[in-house]
Amino acid sequence: xxxxxxxxxxxxxxxxxxxxxxxxxxxxPDGACFDETTLEFIVDEQPVIANTIAxxxxxxxxxxxxxxxxxxxxxxxxxxxxIIGTQTNMEISFDYTDETGNLILxxxxxxxPLNSTNQTIxxxxxxxxxxxxxxxxxxxxxxxxLPEFSVITPEIVCSSDPTFRITLEPFEDSVIETFEYEWVWxxxxxxxxxxxxxxxRAIDISNPGTYTITLTK
Numbered sequence: 001x002x003x004x005x006x007x008x009x010x011x012x013x014x015x016x017x018x019x020x021x022x023x024x025x026x027x028x029p030d031g032a033c034f035d036e037t038t039l040e041f042i043v044d045e046q047p048v049i050a051n052t053i054a055x056x057x058x059x060x061x062x063x064x065x066x067x068x069x070x071x072x073x074x075x076x077x078x079x080x081x082x083i084i085g086t087q088t089n090m091e092i093s094f095d096y097t098d099e100t101g102n103l104i105l106x107x108x109x110x111x112x113p114l115n116s117t118n119q120t121i122x123x124x125x126x127x128x129x130x131x132x133x134x135x136x137x138x139x140x141x142x143x144x145x146l147p148e149f150s151v152i153t154p155e156i157v158c159s160s161d162p163t164f165r166i167t168l169e170p171f172e173d174s175v176i177e178t179f180e181y182e183w184v185w186x187x188x189x190x191x192x193x194x195x196x197x198x199x200x201r202a203i204d205i206s207n208p209g210t211y212t213i214t215l216t217k
Contacts, residue, residue, distance in 0.1 A: 012041045044130035047090050050123060050137035051083050057142040059217075071099060072143045073113035080109070083123055083137060095122040116141050147181060147215045169202035170213055184214045 002010075002017050022034040058072045080092050094107045099115040110121075120138050127133040149170045157166055168185075185197040188210040197203060197211070205211065 010041075012043070014041060014043055016040045042130075044127055044133050045089075046133045047125040047127060047135045048087055049085065050125040050135045051085050052137050053079055053082060053139045055140040055142060057144065059146060060143050061146045068146050068148070070117045070143055070145065071115050072117075072141075073115050074141055076110040076112045076114050079139065084125060087125070089127070091126045091128045093124040093126055114141075117143055144217060147217065149215055151213060163206070165204045165206045167202055167204050168211060168213075170215075180217055182216045184216070186212045186214075188212055 017039050018036055019039055020034050020036045022032050024032045026032050056074055058074070060068050060070060060072060084090055084092060092108060094110050095103070095105050096107070096110065096114070097103055097116070097119050098111075099117075118141060120140050123137045123139060124134045125136075151168070151170045155166060155168065157164065183199055183201050185200070185203050187195045187197055203211075
């Protein structure tokens with residue numbers, strides 16, 4: 001039996017209790033007057049967890065995307081199953097921005113692929129029986145721009161001086177913070193392929209050949 005009056009904090013599972021209100025101030029020979037009602041307690045399951053998805057960090061221009069436009073086609077096929085895990089009878093909801101900049105709210109699926117720039121997707125795992133029972137997580141999509149630079153090629157030198165040297169130096173098409181990037185010069189000749197030469201931005205050389213420079217963030 002439930003204690004009367006009912007306690008301010010009442011621990012219960014799913015059940016229905018009967019409440020009787022009695023007027024004891026009566027001389028009715030049939031007994032006190034009363035009325036009854038019922039009160040239903042419903043305990044819905046809270047989702048246990050929304051598993052996190054590691055930040056999806058890519059380089060603009062990867063996977064055949066050569067536009068370097070700040071967008072990348074992310075593979076979202078495993079997101080829902082990874083977030084829900086082994087939980088059953090739960091639904092998932094995504095809030096994200098599509099490629100045209102429109103905010104999509106409460107979508108049950110993500111486009112695959114999702115053509116996106118940098119954004120954070122908000123995710124809820126929801127008990128559909130009671131939408132107030134939910135847990136949240138986020139997915140970070142990060143598209144790093146490719147550095148843009150050029151080199152003069154071919155570099156043709158006419159000289160009979162055996163000590164001549166020429167400086168090979170790229171010039172950037174965009175602002176590049178040097179501390180964020182690494183330069184690597186290699187030599188492609190007939191004996192050693194991709195022979196490392198230098199990490200300096202510019203190099204002085206005296207031997208003819210094919211030289212390659214790579215700029216990495």
